[in-house]
Amino acid sequence: QLVLTQSPSASASLGASVKLTCTLSSGHSSYAIAWHQQQPEKGPRYLMKLNSDGSHSKGDGIPDRFSGSSSGAERYLTISSLQSEDEADYYCQTWGTDIRVFGGGTKLTVL
Amino acid sequence: EVQLVESGGGLVQPGRSLRLSCTASGFTFGDYAMSWFRQAPGKGLEWVGFIRSKGYGGTTEYAASVRGRFTISRDDSKSIAYLQMNSLKTEDTAVYYCTREEGGVADYWGQGTLVTVSS
Numbered sequence: 001q002l003v004l005t006q007s008p009s010a011s012a013s014l015g016a017s018v019k020l021t022c023t024l025s026s027g028h029s030s031y032a033i034a035w036h037q038q039q040p041e042k043g044p045r046y047l048m049k050l051n052s053d054g055s056h057s058k059g060d061g062i063p064d065r066f067s068g069s070s071s072g073a074e075r076y077l078t079i080s081s082l083q084s085e086d087e088a089d090y091y092c093q094t095w096g097t098d099i100r101v102f103g104g105g106t107k108l109t110v111l
Numbered sequence: 112e113v114q115l116v117e118s119g120g121g122l123v124q125p126g127r128s129l130r131l132s133c134t135a136s137g138f139t140f141g142d143y144a145m146s147w148f149r150q151a152p153g154k155g156l157e158w159v160g161f162i163r164s165k166g167y168g169g170t171t172e173y174a175a176s177v178r179g180r181f182t183i184s185r186d187d188s189k190s191i192a193y194l195q196m197n198s199l200k201t202e203d204t205a206v207y208y209c210t211r212e213e214g215g216v217a218d219y220w221g222q223g224t225l226v227t228v229s230s
Contacts, residue, residue: 034216036156043208044156046218059218091156095215098172100146100158 004103022092029073113137120224133209140190144212149205
């Protein structure tokens, strides 16, 4: 079964960096994922597609502060030079031929 | 500029029906699959279903929670995707989002429309 696992929460200081993790279920370590951001009281926004080899392509207007990387079944979103507007929920998403799956989301607090 | 605008949400009684629309602009609508997602109050994102482009058969796939009750269709001449929701349940209460899809990736999102199922 295709499942994505995320930690419920994370925090980091203004100006620092943070690395969020999304873990693919067993047998699915080759899958690409997408990262989405949802700021408070707003709809989601697509950040990037992240492949198993760590290559990634970002959505329109996504700052260079956002980057992705991969290791085995883990997919990472790194946000550097944290700003207050980065405080949001971050969701990873993946897909199969006939299914789309989300992780439970990570709530990022900027201290 | 790609834009997706959902409409048709509102308050509906359990067991009744509602049709949502997603009006697209800024891209060649017929070339893309379109997906619907939802988010219940205070909860995470949940996939509802998607419709492939006509080039890939225009077929649909649905989450188990809505299969048999919800139907997705598209009108490429109008650049609109629809979500027909029948036999609505209180647990279908959510903000519903449509997205454009590129190879499984939801790369553009609408602003969402709220559906409240309550007596």
